[in-house]
Amino acid sequence: MARNPEELIRDELRELTPYHVADAAGMVKLDAMENPYRLPEHVRERIGCLAAEAEVNRYPDPAASRLKGRLRTVLQIPAEAELVLGNGSDEIIQMLMLAFGRPGAIVLGVEPSFVMFRLVAAFCGLRYVGVPLCSDFSLDTDRVLGVIRRDDPALIFIAYPNNPTGNLFDRASIEKIIEAAPGAVVIDEAYNAFAERSFMDALGRWSNLLVMRTLSKSGLAGLRLGLLAGSPAWLRHIEKVRLPYNVGMLTQLVAEEVLEHDAFLLEQAAAIRSERGRLREALDTFPGVEVFPSNANFILFRTAGAQQVFDRLKSRRVLIKNLHGSNPALENCLRVTVGTPAENDLFLDALRHSLA
Numbered sequence: 001m002a003r004n005p006e007e008l009i010r011d012e013l014r015e016l017t018p019y020h021v022a023d024a025a026g027m028v029k030l031d032a033m034e035n036p037y038r039l040p041e042h043v044r045e046r047i048g049c050l051a052a053e054a055e056v057n058r059y060p061d062p063a064a065s066r067l068k069g070r071l072r073t074v075l076q077i078p079a080e081a082e083l084v085l086g087n088g089s090d091e092i093i094q095m096l097m098l099a100f101g102r103p104g105a106i107v108l109g110v111e112p113s114f115v116m117f118r119l120v121a122a123f124c125g126l127r128y129v130g131v132p133l134c135s136d137f138s139l140d141t142d143r144v145l146g147v148i149r150r151d152d153p154a155l156i157f158i159a160y161p162n163n164p165t166g167n168l169f170d171r172a173s174i175e176k177i178i179e180a181a182p183g184a185v186v187i188d189e190a191y192n193a194f195a196e197r198s199f200m201d202a203l204g205r206w207s208n209l210l211v212m213r214t215l216s217k218s219g220l221a222g223l224r225l226g227l228l229a230g231s232p233a234w235l236r237h238i239e240k241v242r243l244p245y246n247v248g249m250l251t252q253l254v255a256e257e258v259l260e261h262d263a264f265l266l267e268q269a270a271a272i273r274s275e276r277g278r279l280r281e282a283l284d285t286f287p288g289v290e291v292f293p294s295n296a297n298f299i300l301f302r303t304a305g306a307q308q309v310f311d312r313l314k315s316r317r318v319l320i321k322n323l324h325g326s327n328p329a330l331e332n333c334l335r336v337t338v339g340t341p342a343e344n345d346l347f348l349d350a351l352r353h354s355l356a
């Protein structure tokens with residue numbers, strides 16, 4: 001007789017609830033930092049032909065060599081750096097945790113930040129230590145350095161810019177952390193297209209610096225492609241926990257094709273950055289709304305009765321993200337993804353009618 005799964009499932013998993021994705025059918029979807037623009041017609045046609053020709057009866061290239069070559073050029077990855085590809089950067093976070101997950105290993109993150117750092121640590125049985133940010137969402141560098149000395153973390157995750165706060169941390173503070181860290185420091189640059197600041201060019205300076213990128217926020221969220229760049233001494237071990245065919249043939253083909261014509265991605269990112277400015281200025285005129293600075297494709301703001309504002313927006317078919325209750329620092333905070341000019345106008349109009 002089989003035992004009750006509750007007796008067999010790991011303790012730390014039993015308490016977790018599955019990652020929730022809100023139903024967005026029929027909504028103006030401004031909750032998940034997707035690029036609102038589709039691929040240009042000529043690229044879509046090319047992809048149609050490539051997909052029709054693809055030999056999907058065969059396994060994909062396990063090394064994804066052609067795709068890696070394109071990524072190196074387009075993302076300006078230093079030649080000395082090694083690359084590991086993932087089915088989204090979420091999978092890379094998982095690979096890192098699996099590779100560094102010795103018994104008792106500690107992962108350090110800051111709070112609030114990307115929830116996957118904490119969640120995946122729990123999935124993989126590592127202990128996660130979250131160091132609170134300062135009240136203005138800047139890094140509390142002394143506190144981080146103190147926890148590094150105390151807990152000897154094998155892995156440190158820093159999102160640059162940070163999600164859900166949107167800001168870029170001070171570069172010199174991050175450099176101090178890299179220098180003090182006994183293990184790897186992963187700079188998660190998911191929002192690089194909107195930040196124009198990067199640690200990619202610093203890879204040669206510190207062997208324990210790893211830079212993570214994803215194509216999700218710049219227009220290919222449905223494709224699932226993330227990458228980790230860093231010194232071969234560290235990445236060759238991460239590569240061992242990568243499942244051989246984690247990046248499918250169609251993902252490889254589509255990403256290669258898109259990167260071949262990447263000028264439109266830069267144009268779309270520029271349009272989103274300019275809309276971010278307009279959205280911010282408009283939000284600033286709303287009474288009782290506190291807007292936080294953003295270097296990403298979303299804006300965090302605080303307003304009294306955030307839960308009610310969120311519900312009212314939803315009843316007007318505008319879906320954003322409610323962060324109230326997720327962390328004490330995010331009390332009454334909402335996060336809106338920058339959409340097309342028309343979507344942003346719909347959001348602003350709905351917000352005008354939803355504020356208390």
Ligand SMILES: *Cc1c(COP(=O)(O)O)cnc(C)c1O
Nearest residue numbers: 088089090114159163190214216
């Ligand atoms: C969205 C996001 C990711 C996840 O990206 P995928 O490549 O889609 O898995 C990683 N890090 C941060 C900070 C994000 O906001």
